[in-house]
Amino acid sequence: MWNFLRNAGRSYMLLVLLFVLAPIAASLVFSFNADRFPSLPLKGFTTDWYRETFSDPLVLDAFVRSLYVAVPAGMLSTLLGFAAAYTDYRFSFRGKSLFNMLMLLPPTIPAVIMGLAMLSYLSRLNLAGNMYAVLICHVVTGLPFSMAIIRLRLGQMDPSLEPAAWNLRARAGQTLWHVVIPFCRQSLVAAFLITAAVSFDEFIVAWFVSGLEETVPVRVLVFLQGQVSPRINAIGTVVFATSILLVVVGTAFSGLGKASRAGKAVDSSDNA
Amino acid sequence: MSAPVKQRRWPLIVPPLLWQLVFFVLPLLFLVVISFWSIQNFKLEPDFTLKNWSTMLSRTTFWSAYAYTWKLAFVAAFGCSLLAFPAAYSITYHLSESMRRIAVLLLIIPFFTSYLVRVYSWQVFLSDNGIINSALSLLGLDRIPMLNTAGGTLIGFLTLCLPLVVLIQVMGMSQIDRSLIEAARNLRAGPWRTVYEVIMPAMKASLVVAWLFAFILCFGDFVSPVYLGGGASPTLSTLITDTTKSGQQWPRAAVVAIMMIVTLMATSLVAVRYAYRGGRK
Numbered sequence: 001m002w003n004f005l006r007n008a009g010r011s012y013m014l015l016v017l018l019f020v021l022a023p024i025a026a027s028l029v030f031s032f033n034a035d036r037f038p039s040l041p042l043k044g045f046t047t048d049w050y051r052e053t054f055s056d057p058l059v060l061d062a063f064v065r066s067l068y069v070a071v072p073a074g075m076l077s078t079l080l081g082f083a084a085a086y087t088d089y090r091f092s093f094r095g096k097s098l099f100n101m102l103m104l105l106p107p108t109i110p111a112v113i114m115g116l117a118m119l120s121y122l123s124r125l126n127l128a129g130n131m132y133a134v135l136i137c138h139v140v141t142g143l144p145f146s147m148a149i150i151r152l153r154l155g156q157m158d159p160s161l162e163p164a165a166w167n168l169r170a171r172a173g174q175t176l177w178h179v180v181i182p183f184c185r186q187s188l189v190a191a192f193l194i195t196a197a198v199s200f201d202e203f204i205v206a207w208f209v210s211g212l213e214e215t216v217p218v219r220v221l222v223f224l225q226g227q228v229s230p231r232i233n234a235i236g237t238v239v240f241a242t243s244i245l246l247v248v249v250g251t252a253f254s255g256l257g258k259a260s261r262a263g264k265a266v267d268s269s270d271n272a
Numbered sequence: 273m274s275a276p277v278k279q280r281r282w283p284l285i286v287p288p289l290l291w292q293l294v295f296f297v298l299p300l301l302f303l304v305v306i307s308f309w310s311i312q313n314f315k316l317e318p319d320f321t322l323k324n325w326s327t328m329l330s331r332t333t334f335w336s337a338y339a340y341t342w343k344l345a346f347v348a349a350f351g352c353s354l355l356a357f358p359a360a361y362s363i364t365y366h367l368s369e370s371m372r373r374i375a376v377l378l379l380i381i382p383f384f385t386s387y388l389v390r391v392y393s394w395q396v397f398l399s400d401n402g403i404i405n406s407a408l409s410l411l412g413l414d415r416i417p418m419l420n421t422a423g424g425t426l427i428g429f430l431t432l433c434l435p436l437v438v439l440i441q442v443m444g445m446s447q448i449d450r451s452l453i454e455a456a457r458n459l460r461a462g463p464w465r466t467v468y469e470v471i472m473p474a475m476k477a478s479l480v481v482a483w484l485f486a487f488i489l490c491f492g493d494f495v496s497p498v499y500l501g502g503g504a505s506p507t508l509s510t511l512i513t514d515t516t517k518s519g520q521q522w523p524r525a526a527v528v529a530i531m532m533i534v535t536l537m538a539t540s541l542v543a544v545r546y547a548y549r550g551g552r553k
Binding site: 005006009010012013016017019020021022023024026027030079080081083084086087091099102103105106108109110111112113114115116117118119120121122124136137139140143147197201203204208217220221224232233235236239240243244247 | 284288296302361362379389390391392393434435488512513516526529532
């Protein structure tokens, strides 16, 4: 009985994985399919959709805009997320749980509601209808993620590391710079990559507040409102490949000797 | 090691706090404010009127959308949890360490792909001349209309939530003390009884949290209802987008949004209470 269940369970798990991955694989396959209307059997290999997509100025502009938003949004979310995570790690104060709730709440508010709220609020401030509005919204969305990632890493830090640096007369800022930040380097890079990816992928709030300055996913949404378009597959595949590449490069790059670096940082802070 | 915590560097709290207050709390509060404002000459004007509330809440379209959204999200969240559970069980208990890592990795991949692109892919699978129906007709079976039905919407919701729900359940399940399960087996509990009376109670919190996440995501999603459900029966989110985008009726959309937030808060409160009730975590 247990053995039968084991095999049945494994096959069922494969089915679930298939359901989850099938749309992604299909989009990859059909982005190279010659037939405009996606169906089986495949009609032959083509890169036309890519050429068509990336010679479309609307798409290219959207890509540039998305990058202009995603990179600063990632950096700002990481900085603010670090400040929030460190506040939670180091200090205890009244209303701290309220502070944490405020920081972590945004993902639980449906994006349509955030979009409407941001649109009406920012247009009252004359800030809506451009990329800065999208940037602001994406930092709000990204901050909780970066805070969570960095807070996890801070939790692994020896709590006596910082007091040791203070005892060696490092000032608070020096300790932060030479001890805490090197220790968190990997999580900072991870937080940046993930929040940039979140921004690059977010389309609902961006759709509300961006006005005519569309980002890539907003452009996809517009394509989706039209007819069948293999361009969606081409854009999707490029975006997917880029994010996977970024994450792989990021983790490989930041994973180099983080432990020894943190140790060295403690050594070097005593001549301060 | 309890080192004296120095209460300095307070300035670090200021930037994130200020940012979230100005760009998160204030916009949401402003939503409440404009629900009492009025539209004059296509422009939003400060006012204090209950008209938006009375108009929206007396419309049957609003209440039918409300009921439909609630039902869809509720069914999707339960269906998702049910479908995820055996997969999470297999990943936790039936796989070797390295296979488990691969399975988790494969479940993370969807988070790096656009939800819109996946929904478009499902259109290709589900449409009347799509892959599934072509396969069915090759087998000599009748075509089944799937796109532009509530079933299509549910498939979209599953695409949105299933990976997350499986991952949360795996996290909860892998924290269960294995000796509990061994003990149940030694006491001759069958597999079903072990799952129902040992594993599920021990991971109750993560089951409820996963359900709640799925419910919140589905309740607020407007992509699946429009592009897989056909948009024939409006949900609350499509009501918001329609009212905002085409009608410019922001105050009325704000009323819908506030009703949604209140509903989600009430549901979350009940769910979290339920999750952490009783001695067991």
